[in-house]
Amino acid sequence: MNIRVGSKLQISNLEAHVIGEVTYKNTEDGNKRWTEYRLKTKHGERWLSIDDVYKEYTLSWPENGVRGRVGPEWHEVDKGHQVVVHASGDVDVESGDEADFVEFEDASEDNTLSVEIWDDGTEYSKGVYLDKSDIRVVGYEKPKVNLVSGDKFGLYMMVAFIVFGIFASLIDYIPAPVKQISKYIKSNTNYAYVTSITGNQDQKADVYEYKVSGVTTDTIAKDIIDGVEGETESVTQQDDILNHSIAIVTKKEYCLLYHPDDDTNRVYVQISPRKYNYTSDNSPYRSSDSTTHWYRSHYYNSSYAKDSTSYKRTPSAYSTYSGDTIHNIGNGYFDSYSSSVRQRSINARRSSGGGMGGGK
Structure with a gap:
C-alpha cells in the first residue's frame, strides 16, 4: 500500500487522514521493520500499524485506564526493543529514539493491548486486528506548510533569517550544560x-x-x-x-x-x-x-x-x-x-x- 503523510484512508467504516509516520526496527528480531501511521479521525487520534513481514495490521488508540494492570484476559504474543529509524509529519519521536515493547492479545485473538516503555514513561494502547483489505487509500491532501502562498518576499526574509541564525550560532557556539x-x-x-x-x-x-x-x-x-x-x-x-x-x-x-x-x-x-x-x-x-x-x-x-x-x-x-x-x-x-x-x-x-x- 502506498501510504504516506497526507494520505486519506478508508479503514473499514472509519475515515482517516495520515498526519504522521514512524518506522521502527526490532533489534531483538533481526531488525525486522514495520511502520505506524498517526491518524486524525472524527473519533480522535488513532494509529495504524502496517507489518508486511508478519502480515499483521492493527488499528489502535491510547488507553490510559490500564495503568500497568494487565489482566488475565490478555496473553503475551510478542515483545522486543524498538528503535525509530524514520519519522515524518506530526509525531513526537525522532530517529534514534527507542523503547521496550510488549504486545498482548485476548482469547478471541481479535483485540490487542500494547505496552511501550520509553525513557520518560510507559504508554498503553488498545486496538483491533484488521485485514489488509480493510485498508484503502482514497485520496491525498498535501500537508500544510505555514507559508503564505505567493509571498516570495516573506519566504526570502525567512531564508535570510535562518541563514543568519545558523552563522550566528556557529560564530558564538557555546553548548549550555545540561542542568537538572x-x-x-x-x-x-x-x-x-x-x-x-x-x-x-x-x-x-x-x-x-x-x-x-x-x-x-x-x-x-x-x-x-x-x-x-x-x-x-x-x-x-x-x-x-x-x-x-x-x-x-x-x-x-x-x-x-x-x-x-x-x-x-x-x-x-x-x-x-x-x-x-x-x-x-x-x-x-x-x-x-x-x-x-x-x-x-x-x-x-x-x-x-x-x-x-x-x-x-x-x-x-x-x-x-x-x-x-x-x-x-x-x-x-x-x-x-x-x-x-x-x-x-x-x-x-x-x-x-x-x-x-x-x-x-
Missing part, C-alpha cells in the same frame, strides 16, 4: 527527602524539605536557580499575601516551592518531570487548598500547551481543565535573576576556553 533541578537537590545536603507521589503513566514527583527552618521560598528559589546556572524557562511567584509559593519551570522539569500546611517556618520542594504534571493533577504533599489551586492553574497556564505538543500520544489530566487564568507567568524579579545567573555562567565558560575547543 532533581540532580542538584539530591546532591545538596540542605534538602532532605520526604516522600514521593505516584501519578499516571508511571510518573512520580519527589518531595524534599529544606532543612533550615525560617528560610523563605525566595531564598530557596535563588539557591535552586544558582544550582542550575539559570537554565529556567520561567519562575513565577504566587500573588497571595498569605501564600508565597514559587514555581520554577525548566525544559524538562517542574519545581514547586511551598509551605506545607501553611507552616511558614518550613518549605517543601516538589520536583517532577513535566510529564508527571501533564498526566496527573494530584495535590502537592500536605499543601493547602490555596497552594493546590494555584499549582494546578499555574501548570496549565505556563506549560500545558507546550507539553501537549511534546506528549501527543499520552492522555492528559488537564485536557478538560477550566481553572483560573494566571497572567503573570515569569517576567518578574526571578526571571531577571535567572537571566543574570545564566549570562554569568556563559561568560565564565567563554573565559575558561569552553565551547568549540578540542579535547584529548
Whole structure:
C-alpha cells in the first residue's frame, strides 16, 4: 500500500487522514521493520500499524485506564526493543529514539493491548486486528506548510533569517550544560527527602524539605536557580499575601516551592518531570487548598500547551481543565535573576576556553 503523510484512508467504516509516520526496527528480531501511521479521525487520534513481514495490521488508540494492570484476559504474543529509524509529519519521536515493547492479545485473538516503555514513561494502547483489505487509500491532501502562498518576499526574509541564525550560532557556539533541578537537590545536603507521589503513566514527583527552618521560598528559589546556572524557562511567584509559593519551570522539569500546611517556618520542594504534571493533577504533599489551586492553574497556564505538543500520544489530566487564568507567568524579579545567573555562567565558560575547543 502506498501510504504516506497526507494520505486519506478508508479503514473499514472509519475515515482517516495520515498526519504522521514512524518506522521502527526490532533489534531483538533481526531488525525486522514495520511502520505506524498517526491518524486524525472524527473519533480522535488513532494509529495504524502496517507489518508486511508478519502480515499483521492493527488499528489502535491510547488507553490510559490500564495503568500497568494487565489482566488475565490478555496473553503475551510478542515483545522486543524498538528503535525509530524514520519519522515524518506530526509525531513526537525522532530517529534514534527507542523503547521496550510488549504486545498482548485476548482469547478471541481479535483485540490487542500494547505496552511501550520509553525513557520518560510507559504508554498503553488498545486496538483491533484488521485485514489488509480493510485498508484503502482514497485520496491525498498535501500537508500544510505555514507559508503564505505567493509571498516570495516573506519566504526570502525567512531564508535570510535562518541563514543568519545558523552563522550566528556557529560564530558564538557555546553548548549550555545540561542542568537538572532533581540532580542538584539530591546532591545538596540542605534538602532532605520526604516522600514521593505516584501519578499516571508511571510518573512520580519527589518531595524534599529544606532543612533550615525560617528560610523563605525566595531564598530557596535563588539557591535552586544558582544550582542550575539559570537554565529556567520561567519562575513565577504566587500573588497571595498569605501564600508565597514559587514555581520554577525548566525544559524538562517542574519545581514547586511551598509551605506545607501553611507552616511558614518550613518549605517543601516538589520536583517532577513535566510529564508527571501533564498526566496527573494530584495535590502537592500536605499543601493547602490555596497552594493546590494555584499549582494546578499555574501548570496549565505556563506549560500545558507546550507539553501537549511534546506528549501527543499520552492522555492528559488537564485536557478538560477550566481553572483560573494566571497572567503573570515569569517576567518578574526571578526571571531577571535567572537571566543574570545564566549570562554569568556563559561568560565564565567563554573565559575558561569552553565551547568549540578540542579535547584529548
